[in-house]
Amino acid sequence: MATIYDVAREASVSTATVSRALRGRPEVLPEVRQRVLAVADRLGYRPNRLAQALARTHANALGLMLPADISHPFYGILAESVARHAIAYGYELVVGLPALPSVESYVEAAVDLQDRRIAGLLVCANSKTIAEYARNRRAGAPPLVALGCLPDVDVPLVTADEEAAGHELTQHLIDLAHRRIGFLGLGPEEVRPSGREHGYLRAVTEAGLPSVLRGADRTMEGGREGAIRLLEGSPGLTAIIAHNDAVALGALRGLFEAGVRVPEDIAVAGFDNIPQSRYSIPALTTVDLSAEEMAQRGLEMLGRHLGFVEGEPDGRLLITPQLVIRDSSGPARS
């Protein structure tokens, strides 16, 4: 059965315009109205009174799919920001969570959420998961915008420029005379290095320095264990870049337990700028990937698809990250 979304897509207009056209509202241009009616007719779309009533009552919400590890504060801040900005457009927020940390579980939860009378969907997860979801969407699912990833599928998205973030953070350490810098947190299940890792690799290569990549769980415990193993396996290392702030905070703890001083003996830095990174001892150098701005720009992009924000609907937006220098990174020990 064709939905209003199918008609909107085929006629290259918003669902709001489809609705207005079918109700004969005067603000729709005659040629647009004609195109919408022709598409609706061809697809056999029949607006249903109850469905319309339900849509009026309940399509006042937007959906946000988060990954399973939402105890990482980055996702909490993202969700908080999305909820706050959504209401400014008159939308409640409904959040979907996968039951388990698997691609399959994420796709199931997202497919459930998209059918829960929401007007549009923001999806946040790694690139592989988002690509899999995009391939599994039914025709006519609500419009989506991906947040915080660069999947190999054609979906509108808003993400931080993670390659630039990785490069800038690494360059900061190179400028402090670090010559052997390790990267901790290469995901074991990732198909390819993340943007952060690419940026790190480009910076060390440009400077003629060796690359030292090491896998670790992307958790505080992964950072605690991994930091020590990284030091043991790489004599002469003077700096560690962790995949995210949680891994970096764990690394601070692991180094403390091993009697290694930060930043005197080794510099440590992360990504995300979660609130905790400002309060750790020492306070953590990191890159702010702008969860707040990501939420805002993602909603604006979704709004252009749904017609509540003016402008062209498609696109990919890269947000410029901000280096945040704190106490955990100092000059390399000589």
Next chain:
Amino acid sequence: MATIYDVAREASVSTATVSRALRGRPEVLPEVRQRVLAVADRLGYRPNRLAQALARTHANALGLMLPADISHPFYGILAESVARHAIAYGYELVVGLPALPSVESYVEAAVDLQDRRIAGLLVCANSKTIAEYARNRRAGAPPLVALGCLPDVDVPLVTADEEAAGHELTQHLIDLAHRRIGFLGLGPEEVRPSGREHGYLRAVTEAGLPSVLRGADRTMEGGREGAIRLLEGSPGLTAIIAHNDAVALGALRGLFEAGVRVPEDIAVAGFDNIPQSRYSIPALTTVDLSAEEMAQRGLEMLGRHLGFVEGEPDGRLLITPQLVIRDSSGPARS
């Protein structure tokens, strides 16, 4: 317009039984069928085909309402646990978030969520907010269970015994010879002291010690600023109990900046046992309020209301908290 929930309540049966009775399914006893039909007739309930189809597809979810400050990792862990346990009963999880940190915003979001074709609802917020929501529920809203609070209204709930938690943590410090113990984080908007504060007050009173309560934002920044103000205002203080681990981690940072050593000069402790508390420097003494168990028991209680878990549906369950002693609490300096 009467809903299937109104009919179910009036006829004292489950919504599934109402649905079966109206469809003439053989597993419904004749007298039950007659009662359901009579109630449906009296209330003017008309099952609608599309609505029935939608209900069949979508009442496979449970709802979880979280408070606005979900970047506190406790809520992330709670949501993760609820999602994992819900799927074991065959339910997806849909999470509602208030747009703003106000009681009104929470109630609006909860009222929206309850109408989003969910079978039942878990609600987590402070007692005042939950009481307000309970008073604003429409007749026939899906069954609810409150998590982590003790509201002054008659709703089923699962929460940690926070009074016992406050008492046990304070007693731990008294046993370490602390004689002047401050409590940081009395909420300025709370109508009355929290359970944690009651437990603290009981313990110091039993020991013949003074009570030192101080308000602070329940954030890391609140802890950072508050710890110093608390010390300045209370000479002789040797221990600080913070309202939660976030406040305690902020206190560790504030004391570090002021050159006050933990635990040598002052002991610090919190509540929740969030993952970060194990990795801070020094690692934080805290009380585990069992987000994981709260999620599991809350779902079981909801399951007894919805019929997917055996047993009596009503009740209030208090979970016994667990004291977790780490490095931030040592003997009082003499």
